[in-house]
Amino acid sequence: MNYLIVEDEPALGETLRAYLAKDGQAVLATSLAQANERVAQISPDVIILDLSMPDGDGLTWLAQWRKHLTARVIVLTANDEELTMLKGLRLADDYVVKPVSLRVLKARIAKQLPMTVQQFGAVSLNLATGQVTKNETAVVLTAAEYRLLAYFFANPNQILARDQLLAALWDTREQFVADNTLTVTIKRLREKLEDDPAHTTLIRTVRGMGYFIDG
Structure with missing residues (x-):
């Protein structure tokens, strides 16, 4: 922006x-x-x-x-x-x-601002084009990373349980999805979007409960 x-x-x-x-x-x-x-x-x-x-x-x-x-x-x-x-x-x-x-x-x-563009901090998501930017610079995401980010953006400031995220993003009934798939995807998102992935300010962890995006 x-x-x-x-x-x-x-x-x-x-x-x-x-x-x-x-x-x-x-x-x-x-x-x-x-x-x-x-x-x-x-x-x-x-x-x-x-x-x-x-x-x-x-x-x-x-x-x-x-x-x-x-x-x-x-x-x-x-x-x-x-x-x-x-x-x-x-x-x-x-x-x-x-x-x-x-x-x-x-x-x-x-x-x-048009509702097609959602923004948290320096990260913006254009729902019409699928483009993700950080500080006005395009960020390339995999399909799974994009789905996860879009789900966080659609549910701001809410704690989302791991099972909830897995069910929303992957059809766990028809194919096996390892629990660490979510962990790995969140880790990669943080590496691409956070200034310091070791000290997250965007996608936060709530121990024993899940994750939330901090707007």
């Missing part, structure tokens, strides 16, 4: 950039001129747009760019005037008034 943050307050801009960078690539533009360059450089999926920029008005900039953008645009501003909000909602996909918590902002972003 590529994020462009258009924000002229350095501290807030860097806070947003660091937070969103956990889910992909996040780039900060502190002026509209810089935003023009960043749009061309990274082809953003999501733009977080302040309105009061040093070199112009964010909504004027958005009106000029709107027909060229495929990105979801979320206005993030201290301006809570009704007319500005109405104009912003006509041009952008959402309008959020500062201050707002990072978790609420992330939830507002998630509401704008």
Whole structure:
């Protein structure tokens, strides 16, 4: 996921950039001129747009760019005037008034993303194309690894028992599947998707109970 943050307050801009960078690539533009360059450089999926920029008005900039953008645009501003909000909602996909918590902002972003793309941390899964990426880099999975990851993504933050995972992924009634098949598949997934497979942050083990994907 590529994020462009258009924000002229350095501290807030860097806070947003660091937070969103956990889910992909996040780039900060502190002026509209810089935003023009960043749009061309990274082809953003999501733009977080302040309105009061040093070199112009964010909504004027958005009106000029709107027909060229495929990105979801979320206005993030201290301006809570009704007319500005109405104009912003006509041009952008959402309008959020500062201050707002990072978790609420992330939830507002998630509401704008197509359901075909699911994301946990730096790992995303496109259900339409079957593509898996980590930090915007494609990851090649075997069929079994892909089925397992897709099942985890479909059941987020739930502890899934080993028998449940085996039954969902392999037809254990018609063919023998060794219990360590699941262990090996999870190990390989972790090697491909975790920064440090020895200290997992994505696919976690709950001793005596099973596994869950941590979103």
